[in-house]
Amino acid sequence: MDLAQNELKVEQIDKEVEQFKIKKMESVYNERDTLMEKIPSFWKIVLSQHLDFANYIRASDFKYIDAIEKITVKYASDIEKIGSFSITFHFNKIEGDLEEQIITKNFKLVKIVPETKPTNDDDSDDEGPEPEETLISEPCSVQWPKEYNSINPDLIEDKRSAEGKKNYRQGMKSFFGWFRWTGLKPGKEFPHGDSLATLFSEDLYPFCVKYYAEAQRDFEDEQSDSENSSEEGIELSGEEDDDDKDSEPAQKKARV
DSSP states (O other), X not given: OHHXXXXXXXXXXXXXXXXXXXXXXXXXXXXXXXXXXXXTTHHHHHHHHOHHHHTTSOGGGHHHHTTEEEEEEEEOOSGGGTTOEEEEEEEOOBTTTBOOEEEEEEEEEEEEOOOOOOOSOOOTTOOOOOOEEEEEEOOXXXXXXXXXXXXXXXXXXXXXXXXXXXXXXXXXXXXXXXXXXXXXXTTSSSTTHHHHHHHIIIIITTTHHHHHHHHHHHHHHHHHHHHHHHHHHHHHHHHHHHHHHHHHHHHXXXXX
């Protein structure tokens, strides 16, 4: 019992430290968001180069990921809400397909008792499993691309037919399906939606400048390699021309 009480003190201190960090970083992140707006295709470059992010979405989604102009994450600073956050996406318009829109999805860290299968044991001392911290969310409104009309859950009339079920599952696996994720319907919504949310809040947003700089360095290295290859090709071509010139008189003499 004493050890459990001590563990609670440790958890409380962890929350206070996190609260302090969130409050100190808020103005810095706000300033950084403003600076990043001046960099063309900043988030397109970050998201397209991040290998872990690519594991969560379908290849066809990248067309719409490229339309994301801005991403911001706001972290709850209330000591009782530490671990909760919201992510806001600014989508540019894709003519004839996707509307310009700003979407905010809220995530909340709560304690939920995991479901257990009933047993025949009648053990009055068994208090059941301990509550576990779980990230949940509420569905938020998002305009789907017209190209996704066939898999848009709101437009599927018969979700019980084989075709309807197939299209619904595809829609739930798309990035736009993630905005409907709640964390309360395992197997029936976007897979690993909590992990994707955490990827944004703990990795992509805090370290986005690092990922952008790495992508730029990779691009510069590729350009340098390409230029070097071109120069080597030109040099080899020049050497061949010189050889041809040297051999030309000999060939003429041989013909004589």
